[in-house]
Amino acid sequence: xxxxxxxxxxxxxxxxxxxxxxxxxxxxxxxxxxxxxxxxxxxxxxxxxxxxxxxxxxxxxxxxxxxxxxxxxxxxxxxxxxxxxxxxxxxxxxxxxxxxxxxxxxxxxxxxxxxxxxxxxxxxxxxxxxxxxxxxxxxxxxxxxxxxxxxxxxxxxxxxxxxxxxxxxxxxxxxxxxxxxxxxxxxxxxxxxxxxxxxxxxxxxxxxxxxxxxxxxxxxxx
Amino acid sequence: xxxxxxxxxxxxxxxxxxxxxxxxxxxxxxxxxxxxxxxxxxxxxxxxxxxxxxxxxxxxxxxxxxxxxxxxxxxxxxxxxxxxxxxxxxxxxxxxxxxxxxxxxxxxxxxxxxxxxxxxxxxxxxxxxxxxxxxxxxxxxxxxxxxxxxxxxxxxxxxxxxxxxxxxxxxxxxxxxxxxxxxxxxxxxxxxxxxxxxxxxxxxxxxxxxxxxxxxxxxxxxxxxxxxxxxxxxxxxxxxxxxxxxxxxxxxxxxxxxxxxxxxxxxxxxxxxxxxxxxxxxxxxxxxxxxxxxxxxxxxxxxxxxxxxxxxx
Numbered sequence: 001x002x003x004x005x006x007x008x009x010x011x012x013x014x015x016x017x018x019x020x021x022x023x024x025x026x027x028x029x030x031x032x033x034x035x036x037x038x039x040x041x042x043x044x045x046x047x048x049x050x051x052x053x054x055x056x057x058x059x060x061x062x063x064x065x066x067x068x069x070x071x072x073x074x075x076x077x078x079x080x081x082x083x084x085x086x087x088x089x090x091x092x093x094x095x096x097x098x099x100x101x102x103x104x105x106x107x108x109x110x111x112x113x114x115x116x117x118x119x120x121x122x123x124x125x126x127x128x129x130x131x132x133x134x135x136x137x138x139x140x141x142x143x144x145x146x147x148x149x150x151x152x153x154x155x156x157x158x159x160x161x162x163x164x165x166x167x168x169x170x171x172x173x174x175x176x177x178x179x180x181x182x183x184x185x186x187x188x189x190x191x192x193x194x195x196x197x198x199x200x201x202x203x204x205x206x207x208x209x210x211x212x213x214x215x216x217x218x219x220x221x222x
Numbered sequence: 223x224x225x226x227x228x229x230x231x232x233x234x235x236x237x238x239x240x241x242x243x244x245x246x247x248x249x250x251x252x253x254x255x256x257x258x259x260x261x262x263x264x265x266x267x268x269x270x271x272x273x274x275x276x277x278x279x280x281x282x283x284x285x286x287x288x289x290x291x292x293x294x295x296x297x298x299x300x301x302x303x304x305x306x307x308x309x310x311x312x313x314x315x316x317x318x319x320x321x322x323x324x325x326x327x328x329x330x331x332x333x334x335x336x337x338x339x340x341x342x343x344x345x346x347x348x349x350x351x352x353x354x355x356x357x358x359x360x361x362x363x364x365x366x367x368x369x370x371x372x373x374x375x376x377x378x379x380x381x382x383x384x385x386x387x388x389x390x391x392x393x394x395x396x397x398x399x400x401x402x403x404x405x406x407x408x409x410x411x412x413x414x415x416x417x418x419x420x421x422x423x424x425x426x427x428x429x430x431x432x433x434x435x436x437x438x439x440x441x442x443x444x445x446x447x448x449x450x451x452x453x454x455x456x457x458x459x460x461x462x463x464x465x466x467x468x469x470x471x472x473x474x475x476x477x478x479x480x481x482x483x484x485x486x487x488x489x490x491x492x493x494x495x496x497x498x499x500x501x502x503x504x505x506x507x508x509x510x511x512x513x514x515x516x517x518x519x520x521x522x523x524x525x526x527x528x529x530x531x532x533x534x535x
Contacts, residue, residue: 010457011404014319015286016503022290082288083319 009195015083017196024139024148024155027079031154038153041067042132042162049113049169050125057110057170064163065101067153068094075155090185094156097181104174112171121169123214127207128165131158138200157204160185164211175215183208262308262515265496268446269397269421274339276490277515278311279304279508280452280501286319287503296503298328303505305335307512313424313450313499314363315343315374316355322362330364340365341422341450341499343401345374349381356389370422372399376407376414383418397421403452405433415441424450427495428460429488429532439494448496451489455500460485467535476524477517482507486514488528491521 028035045063048056072094081087104111116124135158136149152158160182167175167182186208193201264273279301287293301312314321322342329338342359344352360368371386373379379400386398399422402411408425415423415438423442427434428451442449455461464481478484482500489498500511520528 014283014317016283019287019290019293022293023288026288026290079288083286085317085319 009191013192013195014085017198019083020192020196021144021148023079023083024144024150027075027155028147028149028151031074035151035154038067038070038151039132042152042158045162045166046125046128046132049128049166050121052113052169054109054112057113058105058107059110060113060166061101061105061107061110064166065098065105067098067159068101068163069098070153071156071159072098090156090188093181093184097178100178100181104178109171111166111169111174113166113169116169120214120217123210124165124168126165127168127211128162130207131160131162131165135161138203142199156185157189160189161204161207164207168211168214172215179211179215183212262512263490263519267397267421267448267496269448274448274497275308275310275512275515276495276497277309277486277512278313278339278341278450278497278499279309280499281312281314281321281325282318282452282501283457284501284503285314285321285324287324288320293503294324294327295331296505297324298331299505300503300508301325301328302332303508304512305332305337307509308515309508309512310337310339311341311450311497311499312338313341313452314359315345316359317343317345317374322359326362326364334365338365339370340368341370341372341399342368343372343374344382344386345377347378347381349378349385352378352382352385367393368395370397370399371395372401372422372424374401376400376402376410379414383414387419397448399423399448399450401425401450401452405431408433408438412437412441415445415447420445420447422448422450422496424452426453427451427489427492427498428454428456429485429529430460431456432529435492439492443494449494451495451498454485454489454498455482464532464535470531472524472527472531475518476520478514480510482510483514484528486511487519488525490515491519491525 041063045060048060072091076087076091076094081091132152136151139149140146150158152162163178163182164186167178170178186204190201190205262275262277264275266272267274285297287297304312312325314325316322329335340363342356342363344356346352346355356368356371371389373382373386383398383400386395389395390398398420400411400414400420401424402408403426405426411423411425414420423438425434425438427439427449431453439449441447461482464485469478469481469484473479473484476484476487478487486498486500489495502508502511
């Protein structure tokens with residue numbers, strides 16, 4: 001790209017905010033009521049992460065593998081790709097993440113969750129719960145209506161947010177292997193939302209910073 | 223690259239330009255108050271004399287609506303209004319997401335309007351993929367051929383320009399062009415304008431972004447190259463900023479009722495500009511844009527006054 005310094009983020013935004021949020025309305029209408037299954041899955045990973053233990057670690061990894069794979073195909077590939085020619089690459093990254101979770105699901109201890117100090121566990125669970133329970137409500141609070149709600153396991157942002165929370169609880173080996181793609185997504189979605197003037201643009205970048213800080217603290221404390 | 227002088231004769235282009243003056247509105251008229259022409263004003267394309275309405279339709283961002291059936295129909299209505307108001311040129315690119323199939327949807331819905339002037343781009347790094355991309359674009363639009371094919375932002379122009387001239391010679395496109403935006407690569411654009419028999423050059427030009435006035439616009443006149451002005455509203459930011467201020471009293475002297483019309487009238491009255499391509503998803507706005515090509519237009523003194531006023535805001 002020549003004269004790269006003359007480009008701004010808005011030069012890479014291919015769609016209007018209206019078109020972007022319409023995607024969620026169309027996606028929700030097309031897959032309703034699969035959302036119930038997705039939310040139950042989301043609540044389950046929070047509960048299982050709190051309980052901890054090998055079986056919970058495997059179940060959480062397997063659930064996240066399914067969620068990431070489903071978002072890759074149903075949202076990024078089938079829907080986002082219609083307005084963003086880079087979406088197939090994003091879908092591929094989500095499939096890689098799903099495969100990584102699949103690998104951890106096959107390990108005897110899975111993600112080996114809830115192994116850190118209480119404050120860390122609470123932070124991770126709060127972030128994960130935020131992704132599963134609070135994030136869909138943002139659409140209502142921000143005036144876009146429930147029809148455009150972004151739901152864990154259905155769309156990327158709440159899925160990534162919940163994943164960050166879970167990874168705070170994971171053992172370091174799992175965490176550092178599984179964090180790069182969610183962190184990259186946080187940077188990208190933050191930039192997209194900021195360029196569109198969406199007020200919640202800071203949420204995922206802030207969650208990623210919080211997760212790294214919490215995870216690093218555990219590492220140093222360990 | 224060899225230059226086909228049979229099709230690249232600036233003197234011939236100037237003669238065609240003069241001949242086209244009868245059919246099109248060569249020098250945009252300064253009409254007396256109340257004398258509004260029924261059709262939009264047009265300028266001849268220098269290389270052929272073909273009349274081109276001075277306001278076209280861009281599709282960057284606005285037509286990238288994916289598979290949303292409601293938004294697709296809205297775009298089709300924008301196109302219907304555009305054609306019925308006298309517009310011709312619609313411009314798109316493979317870079318613009320779903321804009322091409324959305325245009326195709328609109329054209330089918332409107333029964334393939336005969337007045338369409340289709341302007342597309344090739345935007346890929348290799349020669350072989352360029353051919354495939356242009357064919358895919360044609361299928362999306364569902365047209366027999368494109369009127370104008372441009373090299374998007376000069377990407378791999380060394381690969382694509384020979385193919386475009388070959389396609390033109392074979393009658394598979396009618397015009398060849400190159401594009402840039404936001405003032406980038408003007409030196410290279412200038413060199414290509416001097417060395418190659420281009421029909422069109424597309425660049426950013428508006429009341430605040432006037433870098434093209436220094437060299438490219440005079441060169442386009444000298445070489446008989448049509449100019450498409452893109453980003454007239456800086457993706458809407460310019461008009462939004464201007465709309466915070468009252469419309470000046472002199473706007474009535476050029477029959478402008480909105481800031482958007484002030485901006486468009488300024489652009490299309492530069493003597494080198496053939497057409498401006500504002501993008502919109504609003505039927506009201508597309509009508510307003512086409513209305514900017516009717517009525518009185520600013521003369522040179524008024525253009526200077528417009529610049530001075532806007533720069534002070």
